[in-house]
Structure formats: C-alpha cells, structure tokens
Amino acid sequence: MTDPQEGHAALVRSLDERGLLTPEWRAVWERTPRQAYLPEQVWRQDPDRCRPVTTAEERGALVSSDKPVVTQVDDGAADGPGVATSSNSMPSMVARMLGLLDVRDGQQVLEIGTATGHVAGLLSARLGDDRVTSVEIDASLAAHAERYLSAAGYRPRLVVADGEHGCPAGAPYDRIIATCALRHVPYALVQQLRPGGVLVAPRMGDFWCGALVRLTADEATADEDGTASGSFAGSAAYMPMRSHRGTTGVTPDTSSPxxxxxxxxxxxxxxxxxxxxxxxxxxxxxxxxxxxxxxxxxxxxxxxxxxxxxxxxxxxxxxxxxxxxxxxxxxxxxxxxxxxxLDRPTDADMGLTVTKTSERVWVRRPTGVMYPVE
Structure with missing residues (x-):
C-alpha cells in the first residue's frame, strides 16, 4: 500500500525536479496534500467512462500520481452514464497554471471553479486566505470544499455562483485563474482585473485540442473599454465550465460518401x-x-x-x-x-485578445494576422 505521506512527498519532488515549482511554491505544495481535499468516493477516468475506485491500494496509487482524480460524475446524479463532471486536477497542470499566474505577496486572487478546494488551499497557503476568492456553481461541491478548507485551517471567500460572471463583489483582482475550461473568456472576468492584472485559463476548442492562455489586462481609457491580451502556453484538457459545455452537434449525412x-x-x-x-x-x-x-x-x-x-x-x-x-x-x-x-506557427507563436465585443486569435503579435472567433 502506498503511504500517503511518502506518496505526496514523491509527487512534490517530481514536480520540483521537472522545474514546475519555485521554492515558495514547493513549500506550499509540501504542506497542502491533495489527499486532504478528496471525498471518500473517487473515480478513475477510463476511456469509455469513469470507474469507481474501490480499494485503498488503488486510491493511494492514484492520489500520489500525476493524474486527475475524478470526484463527481454526472453532476452528482445517480445511475448516469459515468461522465466526469468535477475532479482534483492533474498536479503538473495545476503547478503549470500557478507558475503562469505569477502571484506576488499581497495580491488578491479570484479562482473560477472551486471543485474540491485544493487550488484555493494552495493559494491560501501562499497568500493568506483573506486574499483568495473562489467561485463554484455546484452548491454541494462548494459545501464539501468549505469543509476541507476549514479542516486545513483556511477560510477563503467561497461563493456559489456561475463563474461566467466572476465575483464583482471582490473586484478588482490582481490575478484570476480558471480551473475549468472556457469556450471563450467571459468579458466580465476582464472587467474584474486590475490594469496589468493576469488571467490564466484553459481555453477549449472543438478542433482537436485546448490550450492554456495567459492574458494581461490593459488600462481602459475614458472612451474605450479595457481589453486583455496574451499568448497561448501549451495544451490543456479540463472539464468545461457548465455554461460552456458543448452540444452533441449534427450527425453527418453518410448516405452518399x-x-x-x-x-x-x-x-x-x-x-x-x-x-x-x-x-x-x-x-x-x-x-x-x-x-x-x-x-x-x-x-x-x-x-x-x-x-x-x-x-x-x-x-x-x-x-x-x-x-x-x-x-x-x-x-x-x-x-x-x-x-x-505562415511558417507553421506553434502555440507559442499565437495568442488571444479579448475585448468587450470580440475575441481574436493572432499570430506572432497582437497586431499581426488576426481572426475573430465566432
């Protein structure tokens, strides 16, 4: 059986050896084990559906691995198809996102998608819980997260609401992180950033793969609304925000191939x-x-x-x-x-600009080749 403390220590050591943790973040991860934020029932993501984890040995191995741990299926409904709807995210992806977020002492941070509360716990350990606000649309998940955070000694502001709208009551924020995938970056989040503030989010697409994006807010002028712009930063696969879930689409007509x-x-x-x-x-x-x-x-x-x-x-x-x-x-x-x-631009050559009325993908510079996203 995997010893939880040894498994957690090995996981943090692995993240550090891969260059994903600064000294400050390593210290935070060492005292914020994901095990403390997991419900009794968890699932493993298999190719066709989620499978319940039923043994302590399997649970210990999964929790200490660099894999997501599914913590809710079918939005909590019984006898559903077994589709993952909430999880404790892959640790290396969380570490990547927190590195891109580049938080500094004294900053106010908004998280979209509380889920288990683990990321809110990491941020609370790094900044102090009075600097952290987290929004979760599912009241039952938010209640569980509150218990886990309280048991760890943290009481960040937890809000039950649709993350599409952020949390205006706590704005402006220095940093915003979304731990659910967005089909588009809601302009409300841009509005809630301070000038120079940073937003990090997984942006999902229907064309094969999603990507992380890191946006920096500019300063609005008297006659213009503010914008945010920045580069993509590698692939990312997250469960979508509930209001950003896709549709089943139209089945192609295969009668005349x-x-x-x-x-x-x-x-x-x-x-x-x-x-x-x-x-x-x-x-x-x-x-x-x-x-x-x-x-x-x-x-x-x-x-x-x-x-x-x-x-x-x-x-x-x-x-x-x-x-x-x-x-x-x-x-x-x-x-x-x-x-x-265009010489086959990579994701690092491309970026996104979000305005009040549009979202545009650009190549190599914000004023370069740009296309509106419908």
Whole structure:
C-alpha cells in the first residue's frame, strides 16, 4: 500500500525536479496534500467512462500520481452514464497554471471553479486566505470544499455562483485563474482585473485540442473599454465550465460518401499550433483524433464534421471519405496551406485578445494576422 505521506512527498519532488515549482511554491505544495481535499468516493477516468475506485491500494496509487482524480460524475446524479463532471486536477497542470499566474505577496486572487478546494488551499497557503476568492456553481461541491478548507485551517471567500460572471463583489483582482475550461473568456472576468492584472485559463476548442492562455489586462481609457491580451502556453484538457459545455452537434449525412486522395495527412493536423489556427479559421468545425489498425500498428485517423451535416474521415494513407453537401476536408486543406505559408506557427507563436465585443486569435503579435472567433 502506498503511504500517503511518502506518496505526496514523491509527487512534490517530481514536480520540483521537472522545474514546475519555485521554492515558495514547493513549500506550499509540501504542506497542502491533495489527499486532504478528496471525498471518500473517487473515480478513475477510463476511456469509455469513469470507474469507481474501490480499494485503498488503488486510491493511494492514484492520489500520489500525476493524474486527475475524478470526484463527481454526472453532476452528482445517480445511475448516469459515468461522465466526469468535477475532479482534483492533474498536479503538473495545476503547478503549470500557478507558475503562469505569477502571484506576488499581497495580491488578491479570484479562482473560477472551486471543485474540491485544493487550488484555493494552495493559494491560501501562499497568500493568506483573506486574499483568495473562489467561485463554484455546484452548491454541494462548494459545501464539501468549505469543509476541507476549514479542516486545513483556511477560510477563503467561497461563493456559489456561475463563474461566467466572476465575483464583482471582490473586484478588482490582481490575478484570476480558471480551473475549468472556457469556450471563450467571459468579458466580465476582464472587467474584474486590475490594469496589468493576469488571467490564466484553459481555453477549449472543438478542433482537436485546448490550450492554456495567459492574458494581461490593459488600462481602459475614458472612451474605450479595457481589453486583455496574451499568448497561448501549451495544451490543456479540463472539464468545461457548465455554461460552456458543448452540444452533441449534427450527425453527418453518410448516405452518399465520396472518396478522394489528399496531401494533407491526418497526422499533419494534430499539432497544437494548427489546432489553434484552424479552430479560429473554422469555428464551426469539430476535429476528433482516432486510430485504425495498419500494417505498422495503429495509424492516425481524424474525423471532422460541422453543424450543417457535412463530415469527412481522413486516413494515414491519404484517403479521404467525405459526406454531406460541403467538401469539409477541402476547407481543412485550404486552412492548412495558410498555416503552412505562415511558417507553421506553434502555440507559442499565437495568442488571444479579448475585448468587450470580440475575441481574436493572432499570430506572432497582437497586431499581426488576426481572426475573430465566432
């Protein structure tokens, strides 16, 4: 059986050795074990659904690993399909986000998505609980988090509300961190940042993969509303904010398949840089990664579809099968050529600007190539 203290020490040591912790944050992590913020029942995320963890040995190994621990399925409903709806996040991702947040002594921080309260506990240990506000839409999760935080000696401001609106009562904030994925950055959060304040959030997209973004708020002028702008900072996979959950979409019409060849192979589309670029250029298109059995093992395959009923399947041998009225893979090919002509920008070359009326993805500089996100 994994000893909880030894497991936690090993996890923190691993985060430190990977360069994810400053000395200040290492000290905070050492005295803020995730085990103290977990309910009795937790789940492991399997490919098809969440599976309850039933033994102390399995629980100990999971808690001390660099993996998310699912703490709620199906929004708490009984006999659901087993879809994860809340978790204690992957420790390395939390450490990355807190590093990007770059908190300083005396700053006020707002967290969107309290969940178990672990991140609020880390922030309270670092800054003092009077400097931390956390918003959670699920009252039962918020109540559990309050108990865990109180047991650890912390009483940050906990608010039951939709994180889409932030927490105006505590504004302005020096830092805002979202521990749930956002389809767009709510302008209310930008409004609640001080000029020069930083927002770190996972921004989800339908085109393959989501990414962390780090935005800095500018200072509003008398005749203009404030904006926030900054770069993407690597991939991120988080459960979406409840008000930002997607829809099931339209099932493509497969009655008249059309086959052709392509020079844009599916593996060429599975980079974060292209996913961010294509997600902005093709906001109505969803791309999903898959695998097929090939002569050399498993080969990449991607599915794309849009809300109008068009779709396509692209295989590693260059074969494309399209459905519906539109040549959807043709749209992907055109955008891929644009991206290629821009010297294939990576996620580090790209960023986001949020205004009161729009959200724009840019390449290499905020005044460079920009596309509105619908």
């Amino acid at each position: 059309r086959s052709r060849s392509t020079e844009v192979l599916p593996q060429e589309t599975l980079t974060l840089g292209f996913a961010l670029y294509a997600g902005a250029r093709l906001p109505d298109v969803t791309l999903i990664e898959g695998r097929t059995e090939g002569s050399q093992g498993t080969d990449p395959r991607v599915w794309v579809h849009d809300s109008r009923g068009s779709g396509a399947i692209a295989d590693a041998d260059g074969t494309v099968t399209e459905f519906g009225e539109c040549s959807l893979w043709g749209d992907v090919e055109a955008v891929w050529r644009e991206w290629d002509e």
